[in-house]
Amino acid sequence: MKVSKETSAKHRDALVRAASRLFREKGFDKVGIAEITAAAGLTHGAFYTHFASKQALCAEAITRTSRRTAEAVKANTDWRAYVEAYLDPKHVRDRGNGCPYAALSGDVPRESALVKSAFSQALEGSIDALADRLGDRNGTAARERAILSLATLVGAVVLARTATDTGLRDEILSAAKAKLLGPSKA
Template sequence: MSRVSQAEAKANRERVVAAASRLFRENGVAKVGIADVMKTIGLTQGGFYKQFASKAALVDEAAAKAFADNLQDLKALDQKAGKHQAAWQSLLESYLSVEHRDDPGHGCPAAGFAGDVAREPEHRETYAKGIQEVADWIAPGDAGLAAYATIVGGILLARATAGTPLSEKILQAAHEAVATAADSGRSATD
């Protein structure tokens, strides 16, 4: 057996975290085993424990990475749109869409990890930090939190009712409820 270089080990760790993040959001933490994650990227289960202390450590890191990537994408959206309100509108169009509803593995970490974090409190600090950062991106203070809670709730309910006429009505209603949320507390030059 050949030893893996530090660079390869780091790359493998990043692949494990990315795969776990996607699988956890898609299927739920309880339904995804370490073997599932490792098989997805073509590594053995034994290699996992050389990199992570436990599955719980992986869950925490996967959630933190998902939120960090999400926030980076939102900041890039601001740069591309030029004005925060335009970025917010763009986010709403993609977030409250049938495509996002039907692809939880690549979707919002707030929605993807919500049920698991509610049942596994050891991940709440990481989750709460991610929620607060995204809410702050949306709008300062309670306006950002309310808007984020509304769209996350909307996507969760839309996923739970997928295949019924109610699902798309939920997406539309959530969109209408928060369309101007990013204006709250921001200056006209943002």
């Protein structure tokens, strides 16, 4: 059955959204095409209408999710609130809906050149967005501050996710917040 361009675009979007969430939640290798299409409410065959391979879907999911992450950074006018939300235990627990860098950075080096390239380009865009967001237009200093901030945020969430003790998890998150925001005023 022939579907309209609008319906086809909705199907593609549903596939990318489902894949993005599942990849962040489980990793690239633990998610199959059948699971992605089921999560999107589509048949297995619908996948091949839109993508040549799972790797192509991985790359598009990375691009879209990281673009939304960069947009959120740009849109947020309160750096303190952004950091607090990012380093919140809810974000640590919700890997499937969280930051793609914290969820997938460990997986990407083992992926294809296509996936690595998409991730690297997305990372570059997020660093630029963060440098702009932090308000420094001082070239190298702005970029360095953005890289250090992003590395601190992502690293704290990655480490916090490995902690089985909530006390250790909270200690990691608090230390990162203090580094990025200064001592708590509470």
